[in-house]
Amino acid sequence: MLEIKNLQVRAEGKEILKGVDLHVDAGEVHAIMGPNGSGKSTLARALAGHPHYEVTGGTVLYEGRDLLELDPDERAREGVFMAFQYPVEIAGVNNAYFLKAAVNAMRKHRGQPELDAMEFMQLIQQRSELLDIDKSMLTRAVNEGFSGGEKKRNEIFQMALLEPRLAVLDETDSGLDIDALKLVARGVNAMRAPDRAIIVVTHYQRLLDYIVPDYVHVLSGGRIVKSGGKELALELEKKGYSWIETGAEPVSA
């Protein structure tokens, strides 16, 4: 589904990714781990097409297409979803209205009829229980006044509504207490499917207790320096990143 080859990315004048290779198939869950500044979030944002991240080399094939050729909104409509590390607040725009606009943009792209307000509320009802989304989170402005946990739940809720083919979760566990973490993990696990791939970007092994990955990759100094099964995460937990970092220079971004 996703084939990343020698990907190089610059941000704010600095080279962050220095040649990343990654192969992800449908149905798989990959964890990208690494110390702060290793380029984990850069990888996630470059895949989503964030304008501040400039791809300077390499290729990304998504379902056989050149992903880098697509605008961010085209990528999203093609099924690439990113859960933001820092979800953005949009004052004045009702969250439910925003979600409906997003869902209908996807449906339109897939040639499905757009949902009206009633049908949309039914969909919301179906999907909101899993993540304990209460009504007030729908009637408030997008992410405005949301607690850290609510913001992250809202991200996964959007993932549940938009049903992406490829979901990239950027540090979704940061700032969550254990209960909120379990709730978010439950939401993500419910989304695991044979035709869907999930990339979990995280600093800590803790999240991977609840979202058990098929593969773990360690990103360090802008490259993937080690790959393995889920046991690699446990090993990292025990030994720390310094164990793996020998030979790779740390990046300060």
Place this chain on the structure above:
Amino acid sequence: MSTSTETIEQLATREYKYGFYTDVESETIPKGLSEDVVRLISAKKDEPEWLLEWRLKAYRLWLTMKEPTWQNVKYDPINYQDIVYYSAPKKKKVLNSLDEVDPEVRATFDKLGIPLEEQKLLSGVAVDAVFDSVSVATTFREKLGSVGIIFMSFSEAVREHPELVRKYLGSVVPHTDNFFAALNSAVFSDGSFVYIPKGVRCPMELSTYFRINAKDTGQFERTLIIADEGSYVSYLEGCTAPMRDENQLHAAVVELVAHDDATIKYSTIQNWYPGDKDGKGGIYNFVTKRGICAGRGSKITWTQVETGSAITWKYPGCILQGDNSIGEFYSVATTNNWQQADTGTKMIHLGKNTRSTIVSKGISAGHGQNTYRGLVRVGKNARNARNYSQCDSLLIGDKCGAHTFPYLDIKNTTARVEHEASTSKIGEDQIFYCRQRGITTEDAVNMIVSGFCKEVFRELPMEFAVEAQKLLSVSLEGSVG
């Protein structure tokens, strides 16, 4: 990667779809202003002597007045001798019915989406169509007349209801009020007149559509609306003009009078030609609008969506004279490219228990400069006056500006006056967030802008709220890369 070059500052040309010109045979007087021109306009309209005298008084005063310079806008000096003060499509004969409107003029309004055939009109909306200096048609007159409502062009009202016109003309905005009001009083050519009798709730929206067509012409219209005791009327004005490289002056006066327990809702959708993307051309929209809540428990609501004009300079206000009267002002003003707006309101509390609400939303994009200027005055007898003001500014890009000048003048200690203001920016991160959810940049901007404006849009008559929203998205088209 195509996205890396995108910046919010990037401006594209936007289309002004009402910029066409209609080739219609016009009767146009030579450029320039003098006492003779004032007399000529009055004579063309067959006006009574008292009205000519009123005009001349205003003209003579105007000669002694200086154009105001305190507003936060910049423009080259206006040469008042280089303006045509009267231009009207030539009439073959007196109009007896709508069918006799010049086909070219009628086609113009059709093209603007304002068909003058009653059966084609939005149900529930009566229209007075003003083309350059004159009213060319007023629809649904008979239906309205059957409940005693007078809705006609100003010129006709002078002929048919001189006693009403004479009583109220200049009663809210006297000719001495300001430079542009004096100029308007001297040379106004037409406009709309509305009278709602006691206890009548006007069964349809009334609306005037202003079109500037002729070159080098100024438009100076006057609107006078009187709502008698216990009556209700909702009135809407719209306006457009052809695209031209020269600036054109529009200096209108609107006066509203609400008697005991009467309500007037006055909505404006202003879409004069704003000038091109380099700031060339466009309408100077220098307008004086004021209403008086003369009676107890009366209410006046101004709602305006200002998207057009090179320069907008207007402060629709309310004089809250009657006890328990209410004044409201809801405004969305957008400035894109090189547009400038200095707009706001005046709420003058004179009666007891008077209340006013001000909600102003300014949107600036491109090099646009947007100023809110508002006065809340509470007189010494206005016990328990209440005011709530909210001024929000939204910036798109970093070359535009938003400015807020609230003036408070409180002479009664029982008054309670609140002012809230905020400034926000449509950020690249917000746009990216929306795009990551599959929403296009354009839709994202529209969504954020309409979220920002919704408190104002819900005050518009339903038929026009959708139009206003569309207009706003057109006027901000291309403001985000």
